[in-house]
Amino acid sequence: MTSPFTPGIAAGRLPPEEIGRNFSDLHAPFDKHEAHVAADRCYFCHDAPCVTACPTSIDIPLFIRQIATGQPEAAGVTIFEQNIFGGMCARVCPTEELCEEVCVREVAEGKPVEIGRLQRYATDSVMTRQGHPFVRAADTGKRVAVVGAGPAGLACAHRLAMQGHKVDVYEMRDKPGGLNEYGIAAYKTVDEFAQAEVDWLLGVGGIEIHTGVTVNDSKLAELRASHDVVFLGIGLPGAFGLPELGDEGVTAAIDFIAALRQSDDLSALPVGRHVVVIGGGMTAIDAAVQAKALGADSATILYRRDRAAMPASDWEQDLAAARGVRIVYNAAPVKTHGKGAARELECERTVVEDGRLVALGDTFRIPADQVLLAIGQWLPSAPAEVALEGKVLGADDDTGRTSLAGVWAGGDCVAPGKNLTVWAVRQGRDAAEDIHAALAAPSVGG
Amino acid sequence: MADLTTDFVGIKSPNPFWLASAPPTDKEYNVRRAFEAGWGGVVWKTLGAEGPPVVNVNGPRYGAIYGADRRLLGLNNIELITDRPLEVNLEEMARVKADYPDRALIASIMVPCEEAAWKAILPRVAETGADGIELNFGCPHGMSERGMGSAVGQVPEYIEMVVRWCKQYYDRPVIVKLTPNITDIRKPATAAKNGGADAVSLINTINSITGVDLDNFAPMPTIDGKGSHGGYCGPAVKPIAMSMVSEIARNPETRGLPISGIGGITTWRDAAEFMALGCGNVQVCTAAMTYGFKIVEEMTRDLSAWMDEKGYRSTADFVGKAVPNVTDWQYLNLNYVTKARIDQDLCIKCGRCYAACEDTSHQAIAFNPGRTFEVIDEECVACNLCVDVCPVEDCITMVELDDGTVDPRTGKVVQKEYANWTTHPNNPMAKAAE
Numbered sequence: 001m002t003s004p005f006t007p008g009i010a011a012g013r014l015p016p017e018e019i020g021r022n023f024s025d026l027h028a029p030f031d032k033h034e035a036h037v038a039a040d041r042c043y044f045c046h047d048a049p050c051v052t053a054c055p056t057s058i059d060i061p062l063f064i065r066q067i068a069t070g071q072p073e074a075a076g077v078t079i080f081e082q083n084i085f086g087g088m089c090a091r092v093c094p095t096e097e098l099c100e101e102v103c104v105r106e107v108a109e110g111k112p113v114e115i116g117r118l119q120r121y122a123t124d125s126v127m128t129r130q131g132h133p134f135v136r137a138a139d140t141g142k143r144v145a146v147v148g149a150g151p152a153g154l155a156c157a158h159r160l161a162m163q164g165h166k167v168d169v170y171e172m173r174d175k176p177g178g179l180n181e182y183g184i185a186a187y188k189t190v191d192e193f194a195q196a197e198v199d200w201l202l203g204v205g206g207i208e209i210h211t212g213v214t215v216n217d218s219k220l221a222e223l224r225a226s227h228d229v230v231f232l233g234i235g236l237p238g239a240f241g242l243p244e245l246g247d248e249g250v251t252a253a254i255d256f257i258a259a260l261r262q263s264d265d266l267s268a269l270p271v272g273r274h275v276v277v278i279g280g281g282m283t284a285i286d287a288a289v290q291a292k293a294l295g296a297d298s299a300t301i302l303y304r305r306d307r308a309a310m311p312a313s314d315w316e317q318d319l320a321a322a323r324g325v326r327i328v329y330n331a332a333p334v335k336t337h338g339k340g341a342a343r344e345l346e347c348e349r350t351v352v353e354d355g356r357l358v359a360l361g362d363t364f365r366i367p368a369d370q371v372l373l374a375i376g377q378w379l380p381s382a383p384a385e386v387a388l389e390g391k392v393l394g395a396d397d398d399t400g401r402t403s404l405a406g407v408w409a410g411g412d413c414v415a416p417g418k419n420l421t422v423w424a425v426r427q428g429r430d431a432a433e434d435i436h437a438a439l440a441a442p443s444v445g446g
Numbered sequence: 447m448a449d450l451t452t453d454f455v456g457i458k459s460p461n462p463f464w465l466a467s468a469p470p471t472d473k474e475y476n477v478r479r480a481f482e483a484g485w486g487g488v489v490w491k492t493l494g495a496e497g498p499p500v501v502n503v504n505g506p507r508y509g510a511i512y513g514a515d516r517r518l519l520g521l522n523n524i525e526l527i528t529d530r531p532l533e534v535n536l537e538e539m540a541r542v543k544a545d546y547p548d549r550a551l552i553a554s555i556m557v558p559c560e561e562a563a564w565k566a567i568l569p570r571v572a573e574t575g576a577d578g579i580e581l582n583f584g585c586p587h588g589m590s591e592r593g594m595g596s597a598v599g600q601v602p603e604y605i606e607m608v609v610r611w612c613k614q615y616y617d618r619p620v621i622v623k624l625t626p627n628i629t630d631i632r633k634p635a636t637a638a639k640n641g642g643a644d645a646v647s648l649i650n651t652i653n654s655i656t657g658v659d660l661d662n663f664a665p666m667p668t669i670d671g672k673g674s675h676g677g678y679c680g681p682a683v684k685p686i687a688m689s690m691v692s693e694i695a696r697n698p699e700t701r702g703l704p705i706s707g708i709g710g711i712t713t714w715r716d717a718a719e720f721m722a723l724g725c726g727n728v729q730v731c732t733a734a735m736t737y738g739f740k741i742v743e744e745m746t747r748d749l750s751a752w753m754d755e756k757g758y759r760s761t762a763d764f765v766g767k768a769v770p771n772v773t774d775w776q777y778l779n780l781n782y783v784t785k786a787r788i789d790q791d792l793c794i795k796c797g798r799c800y801a802a803c804e805d806t807s808h809q810a811i812a813f814n815p816g817r818t819f820e821v822i823d824e825e826c827v828a829c830n831l832c833v834d835v836c837p838v839e840d841c842i843t844m845v846e847l848d849d850g851t852v853d854p855r856t857g858k859v860v861q862k863e864y865a866n867w868t869t870h871p872n873n874p875m876a877k878a879a880e
Contacts (some may be wrong), residue, residue, distance in 0.1 A: 041515035046797030049817065108794040108838065405780055 013295025150178020584650020651677025
């Protein structure tokens with residue numbers, strides 16, 4: 001019988017019911033009483049810091065007051081007006097680094113108003129009822145092509161559809177949702193929420209999704225000809241690799257997470273006895289915690305800098321630790337040893353000196369049946385005609401306009417370092433507003 | 447250790463905390479529990495005349511309003527006087543008094559405004575051994591429609607008349623419970639005194655509707671789609687009650703008349719405040735109905751602790767100490783100048799002081815970079831609104847300007863001399879300063 005101690009990479013290390021518990025909702029939803037108690041803690045601050053900290057500028061004190069006064073659905077609408085992915089953001093936003101970090105009650109008592117969970121309560125109130133809260137404006141006759149059905153693309157599509165434009169969304173994968181569907185820990189978005197959210201979002205009407213369509217340069221030219229405007233929300237589909245580690249048992253963490261998210265039987269999903277995740281972001285945390293939840297005997301995160309420098313928040317790091325993940329700071333991978341079941345990862349101690357990472361030559365080995373790389377993503381096939389900024393698409397910060405006439409862009413493909421769903425939503429939404437304004441002007445289009 | 451024993455119009459009790467005449471004191475079972483919990487006295491739920499007792503509604507009889515975290519701030523009720531037979535109540539009172547001789551037991555009474563009715567019930571109450579009676583001239587709902595309760599309390603002549611009967615047919619202390627549903631509380635208090643009352647107790651409950659059910663447009667509490675005004679009590683009424691108490695305490699015609707304070711008393715501090723305004727003891731209801739009888743432990747322990755801290759040996763040492771400081775607006779010192787001060791270390795940067803001042807007051811708080819909030823002395827009229835809305839106690843305080851400094855708002859030098867409106871040049875009725 002398979003167990004956490006079974007050598008190599010194997011499925012069914014834990015009984016299905018235990019795996020089920022391990023993947024249950026990270027933050028159980030508030031019931032009505034809990035929501036009211038939590039809402040009562042909000043001070044309704046003037047020019048509230050939480051709103052400033054929210055990339056989508058949700059009017060947090062207002063929606064919390066609406067919950068407190070018994071109008072959770074109206075509270076939900078207040079959220080969705082700013083962020084149509086308010087439901088997902090309530091689940092996946094690192095609130096401890098955004099709204100809740102600056103909550104004055106965090107300052108005063110070290111315990112912020114639980115904004116994320118209140119947001120979930122409000123958005124769930126709207127989404128569990130039939131129908132969509134927004135009414136589409138009269139058809140404008142304009143057509144917009146959105147490439148990529150992730151948070152940026154769909155936020156853009158929704159806003160444009162609301163304004164009466166007809167939107168075609170092209171997605172290379174089989175399902176819409178982008179990272180919400182493929183790239184986020186399962187325990188943050190249980191019960192197929194990502195797809196349910198997309199279905200709900202499409203309720204506004206005027207949006208058609210075309211899955212399984214890869215948009216290369218010639219397809220982009222075609223879309224520019226057939227539509228008034230194109231929005232690129234193509235994300236960063238490529239994962240950086242470490243060729244020196246070889247490829248036996250070494251995979252991209254995003255592929256591991258995607259497979260997990262698409263699995264309908266987690267006990268059939270293979271996982272290493274000893275899993276090592278290399279990286280320091282949320283993807284690293286999500287991969288390691290889920291590997292442990294699947295039954296890995298050990299899950300280790302290897303990060304080359306210290307705790308303070310780690311992109312994943314302290315809260316995320318503590319979550320990983322609490323779920324049994326070991327985080328090894330100040331260490332980088334060197335190479336793998338052994339074959340098959342008996343693998344080891346050789347690591348080297350590192351320090352930062354004068355801002356530069358220095359390898360100390362001090363090596364050690366840790367068991368590693370499975371190595372998952374979470375060291376960042378990139379854009380393997382940028383459209384040739386769009387000017388790049390570094391290795392991603394160049395786009396105006398406020399409007400999302402690219403160098404190519406009639407082409408806007410937003411989300412991870414333009415914003416390295418801001419790789420959060422909430423930022424993608426903001427960029428998609430703001431691009432839509434700019435596109436809408438442009439479409440109203442006499443001269444626009446490709 | 448301070449001595450909490452009180453002697454209120456000759457009625458002794460181990461502490462000044464009595465339970466007011468209300469549902470918590472409706473029967474022997476509850477009252478025994480109250481005494482076991484430590485209450486100093488009980489005013490038994492109001493007795494009616496001999497005969498078939500009143501009946502209560504069979505739907506909700508209470509309604510409430512809440513503060514944050516559903517903290518009960520105000521409660522109203524449409525319950526009537528006791529709906530149990532007079533004989534049963536009297537028997538129980540006698541038993542309880544016999545078992546708890548050190549506790550105060552007062553009979554609350556409400557019978558029609560007829561001498562015969564009072565003459566009939568008073569001897570029977572006396573037989574129970576109760577320490578005194580309280581005349582319920584206060585309940586504003588139900589019984590008032592039948593010419594009793596607040597219907598009596600709103601007519602000073604009736605009060606005086608009934609008190610005279612009581613003093614004639616009853617030889618123990620007579621306390622008159624006053625209704626606040628009246629324009630000038632001094633009038634019924636004076637009538638009670640003129641009738642020979644030993645004390646007044648106040649306030650009874652206030653006419654109120656606690657809410658409207660917006661699905662069927664019925665006032666709450668709702669009985670089959672209809673509602674009737676009920677009597678309001680709890681923390682929300684405390685300021686109204688204290689003002690009325692102070693009016694009686696400082697009124698020349700009623701000064702010295704013993705007062706039993708009632709109205710939203712929830713903590714030792716509330717009690718101490720009422721007593722400082724002249725109450726010889728206090729009566730509690732809503733707090734007990736909200737938290738149970740155990741709250742009296744907090745009240746007794748902490749009142750005692752405060753008295754020790756202040757060096758008061760008995761409650762008499764501080765009863766009435768605030769009365770001389772209650773005055774008319776016209777005598778307030780206009781040369782007393784303060785400014786708001788924000789303690790930046792305590793400030794949590796919520797900005798509510800700014801919003802309140804900027805939108806609804808005098809634009810006297812600056813919203814500086816970094817979310818720091820600072821008082822603009824040139825604009826600050828010292829209204830205290832910022833203090834009142836600040837979530838952090840003592841973060842914003844009012845600091846008095848020193849004698850001789852210039853108030854940047856008025857440009858005038860702060861004078862030490864007391865000066866009030868009666869001599870102010872802007873007052874057309876001003877008397878020349880002598």
